[in-house]
Amino acid sequence: SAVISQKPSRDICQRGTSLTIQCQVDSQVTMMFWYRQQPGQSLTLIATANQGSEATYESGFVIDKFPISRPNLTFSTLTVSNMSPEDSSIYLCSVLGTGVTYTFGSGTRLTVV
């Protein structure tokens, strides 16, 4: 299965600033996804990162708040913009591999103060 490197692993940010999270995969993959895991809540899909086109966002998530880039088949970034304490969460990158297997990165633990 694919190996995912996600950076940073954790960060503490001031409200009103932005943080960009990177996701690097060791093989080319068609489908990449960004999830959010809030304390006590389910993993929730933010968007599907499409190579060569705009990301597809789920209900409740907008591009202005969570801009996503997907420049090639092995890399994607998620930016959390104009952060507030409510954005404190774990953000996870995921890819769809062979055999309908979804692999996840180790996550970015974000704290907004």
Next chain:
Amino acid sequence: EDQVTQSPEALRLQEGESSSLNCSYTVSGLRGLFWYRQDPGKGPEFLFTLYSAGEEKEKERLKATLTKKESFLHITAPKPEDSATYLCAVQSGGSNYKLTFGKGTLLTVNP
């Protein structure tokens, strides 16, 4: 809208004490049901995918089963290293690759 409910929220077992975790789901056309294990500070680790009612899969002390309304993760003679949060997720026919997760079951196995 797809829904997944996991129970119990937390389970504490003694080493060797077998038990089961439940995942109830509501989807419009199940394409797959997934079980993951998540350790603190790490991303979910894939365990199983089940596709149709009656299917069963095993891996070491874990066995996953599927019916039309729920899935069970049976843990036989657990060890302390089995302690983790176990997540269930579904992919429906109209989901376009989206996984819908439950909140998970936190399993603690005491030596």
